Amino acid sequence: MIGRRFLRALRALYTVKFAESSAYRAQSALWMLGGLFPLIMWAIWRGIGTDPSYSQRDFALYYLFIFVARQFTPCWAIFVMDREVRKGELSARLMRPLDPLWNLAAEHWGEMSVRIPPVVLLFVLFLFISGYGADVPLRQMPLFLLGLAVGWWLNFSLHYCMAMLVFWTQSVTHFDSLMYRLFGILGGIFTPLEFFPPALAVVLHYLPFPYVMYFPAQLALGRLGPAATLEGFAIALGWIAIFTMLHRILWRLGLRKFAAVGA
Amino acid sequence: MRSNSAADKDRVAISLAHASKVYRVALKRPGLTGAIRGLFRRSYRDVQAVKDISFSIEAGEIVGFLGPNGAGKTTTLKMLSGLLYPSGGELCVLGHVPHRREREFLTQVTLVMGQKQQLSWDLAPMDSFLVNKAIYDIPEHVFSKRLDRLVDMLALTPVLDKPVRQLSLGERMKCELTLALLHEPRVLFLDEPTIGLDLNAQLAVRGFIADYNRLTGATIILTSHYMADVEALARRVIVIDHGQLRFDGSLAVLVEKHGPQKKLRIVLGEEVPTWVAQLAEYVGQDGREVTFAAERQRITALAARLLAELPVIDISIDDPPMEEVMGKLFAGAS
Numbered sequence: 001m002i003g004r005r006f007l008r009a010l011r012a013l014y015t016v017k018f019a020e021s022s023a024y025r026a027q028s029a030l031w032m033l034g035g036l037f038p039l040i041m042w043a044i045w046r047g048i049g050t051d052p053s054y055s056q057r058d059f060a061l062y063y064l065f066i067f068v069a070r071q072f073t074p075c076w077a078i079f080v081m082d083r084e085v086r087k088g089e090l091s092a093r094l095m096r097p098l099d100p101l102w103n104l105a106a107e108h109w110g111e112m113s114v115r116i117p118p119v120v121l122l123f124v125l126f127l128f129i130s131g132y133g134a135d136v137p138l139r140q141m142p143l144f145l146l147g148l149a150v151g152w153w154l155n156f157s158l159h160y161c162m163a164m165l166v167f168w169t170q171s172v173t174h175f176d177s178l179m180y181r182l183f184g185i186l187g188g189i190f191t192p193l194e195f196f197p198p199a200l201a202v203v204l205h206y207l208p209f210p211y212v213m214y215f216p217a218q219l220a221l222g223r224l225g226p227a228a229t230l231e232g233f234a235i236a237l238g239w240i241a242i243f244t245m246l247h248r249i250l251w252r253l254g255l256r257k258f259a260a261v262g263a
Numbered sequence: 264m265r266s267n268s269a270a271d272k273d274r275v276a277i278s279l280a281h282a283s284k285v286y287r288v289a290l291k292r293p294g295l296t297g298a299i300r301g302l303f304r305r306s307y308r309d310v311q312a313v314k315d316i317s318f319s320i321e322a323g324e325i326v327g328f329l330g331p332n333g334a335g336k337t338t339t340l341k342m343l344s345g346l347l348y349p350s351g352g353e354l355c356v357l358g359h360v361p362h363r364r365e366r367e368f369l370t371q372v373t374l375v376m377g378q379k380q381q382l383s384w385d386l387a388p389m390d391s392f393l394v395n396k397a398i399y400d401i402p403e404h405v406f407s408k409r410l411d412r413l414v415d416m417l418a419l420t421p422v423l424d425k426p427v428r429q430l431s432l433g434e435r436m437k438c439e440l441t442l443a444l445l446h447e448p449r450v451l452f453l454d455e456p457t458i459g460l461d462l463n464a465q466l467a468v469r470g471f472i473a474d475y476n477r478l479t480g481a482t483i484i485l486t487s488h489y490m491a492d493v494e495a496l497a498r499r500v501i502v503i504d505h506g507q508l509r510f511d512g513s514l515a516v517l518v519e520k521h522g523p524q525k526k527l528r529i530v531l532g533e534e535v536p537t538w539v540a541q542l543a544e545y546v547g548q549d550g551r552e553v554t555f556a557a558e559r560q561r562i563t564a565l566a567a568r569l570l571a572e573l574p575v576i577d578i579s580i581d582d583p584p585m586e587e588v589m590g591k592l593f594a595g596a597s
Contacts, residue, residue: 012397
């Protein structure tokens with residue numbers, strides 16, 4: 001009963017958040033333009049040349065899937081919590097018998113849904129321009145989509161943990177800048193992780209950063225065997241469990257500090 | 264058979280015992296030097312917003328919660344609604360400890376803040392209503408019935424499908440109330456629900472709150488800077504100032520205790536004789552209308568004398584305005 005009630009609440013929230021995101025199509029388009037960075041990286045690599053482990057085709061498809069992964073693993077939880085706690089807007093959410101986390105999650109799902117048509121259009125356009133349309137491994141798409149879902153949840157959990165610090169620091173937006181840079185470098189947006197020094201690549205393998213965009217892109221390209229695929233999912237889910245436990249603890253402690261100012 | 268204390272417990276909807284709240288506020292010195300010092304050494308100050316407050320409210324009561332700005336009213340409401348952890352004391356609302364924020368508690372209370380909104384700004388109010396229907400798990404037929412009643416009471420039909428950003432302040436407030444009451448809470452915390460509204464909207468909201476209380480038996484705590492709200496709705500008032508309880512009782516007793524002077528107004532059928540202005544109780548006059556102020560005990564005798572000696576064509580005796588009573592109360596306390 002509780003499960004069904006919870007799902008009904010999520011569906012209603014998603015519907016409203018989708019409608020809200022649709023009302024701000026221009027803003028969504030601007031967000032998407034910011035996400036074109038991987039395609040610029042592809043253009044740069046195209047000029048540099050090839051590598052034994054990455055052909056021109058590999059680079060093109062890698063950055064294409066990184067672009068798609070970036071569009072569907074966004075997180076602005078830090079910005080929202082920063083605003084809602086500082087301005088007291090969280091109070092209204094706290095009065096409802098549903099954890100505010102779900103409101104925020106639904107907001108992301110709504111925005112991502114609005115992005116589906118333009119991302120598909122850009123995806124097809126890119127394949128047409130690059131000439132690699134026939135090289136897309138369609139069989140890998142279910143795993144890629146699963147990787148995206150896990151990647152988004154991992155990214156959301158990590159950002160939500162950071163967002164909880166607002167109860168102590170009053171402002172956390174600088175953490176978002178930090179996360180952006182870390183994911184840019186360690187998450188595979190700038191360059192595939194195979195080009196990192198081996199020692200760093202080993203460490204990165206056990207950190208959460210590669211499992212948001214790099215890992216789904218690797219799944220899409222079919223570069224991982226069954227064992228590496230399972231290991232990747234296990235590491236990602238492990239981090240999700242850790243971050244979820246952490247933000248639950250921080251949430252409980254943080255609410256004691258919440259001053260509900262301004263509202 | 265149930266004991267009397269158990270029955271009493273059932274009747275009490277809200278209780279606070281020695282509740283207090285201390286905020287820790289970071290101090291910032293002005294200027295560049297202050298900012299640099301703040302980087303290395305932060306200093307804090309404890310602000311006691313609520314000090315050792317105790318009261319209880321029975322189920323179905325409407326209580327006016329009064330006090331000047333910064334008195335601790337909103338902090339108390341936030342503690343009672345579970346938004347704030349109290350620094351001390353015990354709070355209980357409908358048998359629940361508010362800050363635990365259990366689902367059963369949250370589905371039975373609501374907090375309406377006149378200056379904050381829960382409605383989705385870009386969507387029609389109906390969208391927000393449907394979200395609350397799902398979150399509070401309100402069955403379809405119950406939702407329709409409640410919504411119809413609320414829409415009818417607040418005359419909301421024309422605005423249900425308009426984006427919230429296009430609504431007037433009064434319309435928005437009515438929609439906020441509807442949203443906050445769809446789950447039919449048993450306890451309402453209303454913080455300045457009529458702030459900024461024009462007179463018609465104030466009257467509509469006031470009438471609605473009274474009707475809601477009558478129809479559902481809900482317990483209501485109301486803060487308002489408009490004394491007319493309190494006078495129209497609350498028989499009992501709780502007054503706090505500087506975080507401390509100053510008064511808890513009926514409006515009539517508050518007025519009697521802190522506004523002992525009544526106002527006597529007469530209108531004469533001819534010019535006002537000069538001796539009237541010499542009376543100790545004389546306050547002023549406007550043409551043939553004269554105003555006096557005196558203690559309750561003396562006002563009747565004065566009225567009788569004036570009626571006997573002057574051609575009075577109209578007379579009224581009124582309590583002093585609530586604003587005046589409150590002003591005296593707070594002036595006496597400070």
